[in-house]
Amino acid sequence: MFQGILINKDDNGYQVELKELDDSILPEGDVTIKVTHSTLNYKDGLAITGKSPVVRKFPMVPGIDLAGIVEHSETDKFKVGDKVLLNGFGVGEVHCGGLAQKARLKSEWLIPLPEAFTASQAMAIGTAGYTAMLCVIALEKNGVTPDKGSVLVTGANGGVGSFSISLLAKLGYQVVASTGRPEQAEYLKKLGASEIIDRATLSEAGRPLGKEQWAGAVDSVGSHTLANICAGLKYGGTVAACGLAQGMDFPASVAPFILRGITLAGIDSVMRPLADRIEAWQRLGELLEPSTLDDIANNITLSEVVSTAEELLKGNVRGRVVVTL
Incomplete structure (x- = not known):
């Protein structure tokens, strides 16, 4: 079992809650990741509050960004223990995303975590x-x-x-x-x-x-x-x-x-080719100072995600929100 934010929509309406989940919620993919950090983006805020039809498949774990450690791999692109990063590709919209302690993803969506950053710093950057x-x-x-x-x-x-x-x-x-x-x-x-x-x-x-x-x-x-x-x-x-x-x-x-x-x-960031993603993250590693990330980032836990999403859409959150899982 693992914790995650789950969005559902049925005859009782739109529901969002922090729940204990099991592997049955995880969709198809060739890499399973222990998620250590995620983020709360504007799009995540829309998904969690239901104020825009971001989520197109239910039930859904939101979260368009994640960083974590590979715990199972069916591909030679990544091995157990590798640190990886994901931005976009419909994750958190049509494929369960980063606001849970575990994710199963397609390997072609992942890039190695850049050496310049920790997982927390990478999520302070995020999408x-x-x-x-x-x-x-x-x-x-x-x-x-x-x-x-x-x-x-x-x-x-x-x-x-x-x-x-x-x-x-x-x-x-x-x-x-x-x-x-x-x-x-x-x-x-x-x-x-x-x-x-x-x-x-x-x-x-x-x-x-x-x-x-x-x-x-x-x-x-x-x-x-x-x-x-x-x-x-x-x-x-x-x-x-x-x-x-x-x-x-x-x-x-x-x-x-x-x-x-x-x-x-x-500028589309969701379906961007991997070569462009790698170039962008390499440049970020060259240009960003760790102190800049400290100034921009606000750190929360999974239990604070739903309430913070509301504040984000009200314009009351400055900079970036990092979720530690």
Whole structure:
């Protein structure tokens, strides 16, 4: 038996509880893992609260990230005792995920735990930090260099935002942080932001083409915010779009695309090829300081997951949540 968060949906409605589970809950896979650490992402919060149809198969153990130790393997890719890491691939949505003490997964979804990090540190990074790194790599590949101008980061207090600021600052970019919590300005400046702006300046309907302000942007918000970012990018600028916290609509104009040659780079972290994942985690190991992870991470246990998920969706959780199993 092992402990885990279980989501179910039946005639009695949507139910979430911490339960004693057995191996019968585990789906098919060729690697069984003793999960030592997981995380609580925004998507996990939606799944646990039922406020968005994230879970597509019931019963389900949520958790899109996990780190742990292989305890059984039917493949030569991994052996018993190997330390491994997983982000995405539908885990926690259609395949039981990381918010339980045991998981059974497909070996092609796993990568070795990077030597630069402990399991706890890797989960402090999690999908949020890994996605942020993918966004930064996209900006680099599209020619957004520090000398081109400042880079805007929206949702700055969230996981992706926090890591994006830290990574960009480490690489020498001037970072403008957009947040709805101006009282957290000192936290954002400690991460590396040089300027703080109120998200309200971007969240309403704007002009098709605005003043050229930023060479690039990392956006986890979408909707009017993303449209306004596009309208305010400098000529040849790029925005890496990875989220939809404000909405999945995109009420924009083609004007900045055809008059300023900007690029909208979509960032998917869920089904990303392994080569891209390994590159991103290698770069994270090169760029992130352990002290940064201490500033970003909040540590909880499985018994605190459900209540913390509610607070996360209310916007009351700063940075990353690491779950120790």
